[in-house]
Amino acid sequence: MAIFIRPLGRWVLNWVQEAGAMLLFLLQGLALAFVPPFRPRRLLQEINLIGVKSTLIVLLTAAFTGMVLALQGYYTLRKYGSEGALGSAVALSLIREMGPVLTALMVSARAGSAVTAEIGIMRITEQLDALDTMAVNPMQYVVMPKLLAGLIAVPLLTAIFDVVGILGGYLVGVVLLGVSSGAYFSGMVQSVVPLDINGGIVKSLVFGLTIIMVASFKGYYTEHGAEGVSRATNQTVVLSAVLVLAWDYILTSFFM
Amino acid sequence: MKRGNLELVVGIFVLAGLACLAYLAVHLGKMEFFGHGYQVYANFDNISGLKDGASVEIAGVDVGRVESIKLTPEDQAKLVLRLQPGLKLYDDAIASIRTKGIIGDKFVKLSPGSSGKVIPNGGRIRDTESAVEWEDLIAKYIQGKV
Numbered sequence: 001m002a003i004f005i006r007p008l009g010r011w012v013l014n015w016v017q018e019a020g021a022m023l024l025f026l027l028q029g030l031a032l033a034f035v036p037p038f039r040p041r042r043l044l045q046e047i048n049l050i051g052v053k054s055t056l057i058v059l060l061t062a063a064f065t066g067m068v069l070a071l072q073g074y075y076t077l078r079k080y081g082s083e084g085a086l087g088s089a090v091a092l093s094l095i096r097e098m099g100p101v102l103t104a105l106m107v108s109a110r111a112g113s114a115v116t117a118e119i120g121i122m123r124i125t126e127q128l129d130a131l132d133t134m135a136v137n138p139m140q141y142v143v144m145p146k147l148l149a150g151l152i153a154v155p156l157l158t159a160i161f162d163v164v165g166i167l168g169g170y171l172v173g174v175v176l177l178g179v180s181s182g183a184y185f186s187g188m189v190q191s192v193v194p195l196d197i198n199g200g201i202v203k204s205l206v207f208g209l210t211i212i213m214v215a216s217f218k219g220y221y222t223e224h225g226a227e228g229v230s231r232a233t234n235q236t237v238v239l240s241a242v243l244v245l246a247w248d249y250i251l252t253s254f255f256m
Numbered sequence: 257m258k259r260g261n262l263e264l265v266v267g268i269f270v271l272a273g274l275a276c277l278a279y280l281a282v283h284l285g286k287m288e289f290f291g292h293g294y295q296v297y298a299n300f301d302n303i304s305g306l307k308d309g310a311s312v313e314i315a316g317v318d319v320g321r322v323e324s325i326k327l328t329p330e331d332q333a334k335l336v337l338r339l340q341p342g343l344k345l346y347d348d349a350i351a352s353i354r355t356k357g358i359i360g361d362k363f364v365k366l367s368p369g370s371s372g373k374v375i376p377n378g379g380r381i382r383d384t385e386s387a388v389e390w391e392d393l394i395a396k397y398i399q400g401k402v
Contacts, residue, residue, distance in 0.1 A: 041262075044262055044263060044266045045262065047266050047269070047270070048262055048265060048266050048269075051266075051269050051273075052265050052266060052269045055269065088361075091284065095280065095284070152270075153269075153273075155273070155277070156269065156270060156272075156273025156274065156276075156277065157273065159273050159274075159276035159277040159279075159280055160272060160273055160276045162276065162280055163276040163279055163280065188284065189283065189284060190310075190311055190361055191361060192284040193307060193308055193309040194281075194309065195308070196284075197280050197281055197284060200280075201277075
């Protein structure tokens with residue numbers, strides 16, 4: 001019996017330990033943002049890597065998400081003769097759920113994995129130790145700008161996602177399927193309340209921080225050469241996707 | 257990437273993101289920078305699911321929003337309405353809760369009245385009509401009371 005229980009206990013202990021270590025890692029990284037020397041240029045580089053370079057994939061995902069939401073919504077709503085509610089259906093699903101979650105998943109796939117691979121390779125080639133010997137804190141030089149960039153870039157990407165998705169929905173709903181354009185936009189304006197927008201922004205802030213925290217943590221503590229980097233990258237994508245979806249449920253239950 | 261280019265690209269990205277955020281917050285979230293206007297309140301027996309931010313209409317024209325909903329000690333719903341400045345409501349005004357279409361959004365319909373006595377800013381609309389509940393109507397119809 002103990003043969004089965006012992007591994008379970010070990011697994012749970014490891015898991016709790018890693019969660020705690022990750023939280024401390026995050027707090028340490030964020031605290032270093034307030035300690036000189038400040039390097040604004042590092043932050044710009046990271047916003048470029050995490051935000052700007054994810055824009056294209058986010059635009060594509062957003063346009064198709066909005067379009068398919070409008071298509072699905074149209075055929076469902078038409079049964080009840082309320083195609084006029086299409087705008088609010090598309091806008092609410094995008095702003096509350098699809099926008100933050102899909103943006104976060106795209107960023108974790110595109111930028112999260114890159115962050116882990118970059119830091120992981122710096123770890124196994126001892127570049128992080130080299131920074132340390134040059135009296136540059138690697139947490140502050142490498143990790144902190146990435147965390148801040150995640151915090152800044154992901155909400156902005158989410159806002160872009162929402163707007164582009166709404167336009168994609170417009171394209172299909174109004175231009176292709178002939179819902180009145182006034183009904184689409186006014187329905188949207190009437191049914192979206194400030195709580196929806198704020199909820200979406202809070203979600204995207206949390207997701208951005210979560211993704212980059214997981215990615216940096218996994219990279220920072222990479223072990224065992226190339227294989228270790230591949231394992232860390234793999235774990236980053238899986239763990240950040242799972243955490244994003246779990247956070248999404250928790251935050252939704254708080255906000256709605 | 258050259259220094260100038262990096263700054264330019266990040267600047268454009270941040271501007272685009274902020275523009276989208278501003279569109280969402282101001283246009284869809286109805287965030288108001290000038291939170292003034294004509295404020296009145298009204299007590300209803302039943303608002304059946306009207307939400308914060310629902311629209312207020314006079315003669316079908318959008319003239320304001322429901323700013324807050326609270327429960328009074330008498331178990332009534334107290335709605336605070338924020339209306340366009342310059343609007344005049346008289347003390348025989350009637351506020352009623354209506355629905356757009358069968359499954360549409362709930363909104364507050366105002367009839368401004370004509371008594372000549374204006375309700376001041378922060379005043380109360382005394383006459384209110386609660387929401388019509390479909391279940392009640394159907395129940396009445398089944399029992400033959402319509």
